[in-house]
Amino acid sequence: MEDALRAIAEPRRREILRLVWNTELPAGEIAGRFAVTRPAISQHLRVLKEAGLVTERRDGTRRLYRARPEGLAEVRAFLEGMWDDSLERLKESAERAQKGRNHDAGNHD
Amino acid sequence: MEDALRAIAEPRRREILRLVWNTELPAGEIAGRFAVTRPAISQHLRVLKEAGLVTERRDGTRRLYRARPEGLAEVRAFLEGMWDDSLERLKESAERAQKGRNHDAGNHD
DNA sequence: TGGCTGCGTCAGTTGACACTAACGTAAGCG
DNA sequence: CGCTTACGTTAGTGTCAACTGACGCAGCCA
Numbered sequence: 001m002e003d004a005l006r007a008i009a010e011p012r013r014r015e016i017l018r019l020v021w022n023t024e025l026p027a028g029e030i031a032g033r034f035a036v037t038r039p040a041i042s043q044h045l046r047v048l049k050e051a052g053l054v055t056e057r058r059d060g061t062r063r064l065y066r067a068r069p070e071g072l073a074e075v076r077a078f079l080e081g082m083w084d085d086s087l088e089r090l091k092e093s094a095e096r097a098q099k100g101r102n103h104d105a106g107n108h109d
Numbered sequence: 110m111e112d113a114l115r116a117i118a119e120p121r122r123r124e125i126l127r128l129v130w131n132t133e134l135p136a137g138e139i140a141g142r143f144a145v146t147r148p149a150i151s152q153h154l155r156v157l158k159e160a161g162l163v164t165e166r167r168d169g170t171r172r173l174y175r176a177r178p179e180g181l182a183e184v185r186a187f188l189e190g191m192w193d194d195s196l197e198r199l200k201e202s203a204e205r206a207q208k209g210r211n212h213d214a215g216n217h218d
Numbered sequence: 219t220g221g222c223t224g225c226g227t228c229a230g231t232t233g234a235c236a237c238t239a240a241c242g243t244a245a246g247c248g
Numbered sequence: 249c250g251c252t253t254a255c256g257t258t259a260g261t262g263t264c265a266a267c268t269g270a271c272g273c274a275g276c277c278a
């Protein structure tokens with residue numbers, strides 16, 4: 001999760017992810033679409049792979065990459081988890097509001 | 110969007126976001142829950158604010174912060190957009206598969 | 219007004235990261 | 249085998265970001 005979030009925070013990696021989202025592509029093909037060198041793309045692919053956002057398949061000397069949508073789905077689930085937590089905390093604060101209605105001057109916590 | 114994604118890629122900022130998700134909190138209170146200094150938290154808050162993930166409200170010498178869920182909602186929408194694109198591209202590749210069925214040796218693009 | 223509180227801002231440092239150039243490696247071909 | 253192709257990996261560099269300590273500033277109270 002942490003890794004996935006960090007991975008998609010990088011614009012170049014998001015583009016790569018889009019490229020291989022539903023089309024399997026060899027590393028060279030991917031690198032060819034960017035203005036940077038192949039090693040750079042190779043490292044991005046490694047980051048994406050270790051983040052569980054792409055899968056690698058070998059075919060001779062080539063390495064085919066393809067997106068792994070489930071990886072992104074985890075990130076999505078994490079985001080939605082924020083809203084779930086919000087409901088729990090809303091209940092807490094609602095209960096506290098009922099108990100004491102002093103409007104909180106300077107006492108912290 | 111870019112900023113929001115980068116902002117939540119940082120663990121500390123995700124924690125801050127959770128803290129103020131539905132409870133408005135002064136900067137000092139937030140800083141007190143972490144092992145880092147106040148300036149560090151202050152900078153994180155600035156990043157979050159500029160990313161549209163929190164709002165700032167002043168009350169005397171204090172600065173109250175609160176999460177802005179719509180900011181995260183945009184990120185969520187972006188992620189879901191990936192799946193939408195996937196449908197479009199699927200149609201493309203399906204049409205190409207119908208037209209010519211040569212299985213693509215080495216000619217790129 | 220002097221002094222305190224609550225925060226932000228400013229240098230300056232350290233560490234992470236995106237990148238390049240050079241090298242290493244596995245697969246296929248003559 | 250030697251050569252080429254298609255990669256990944258390594259070492260090194262520049263840049264950005266997270267952090268600390270020192271300072272500055274607005275709001276409040278005596």
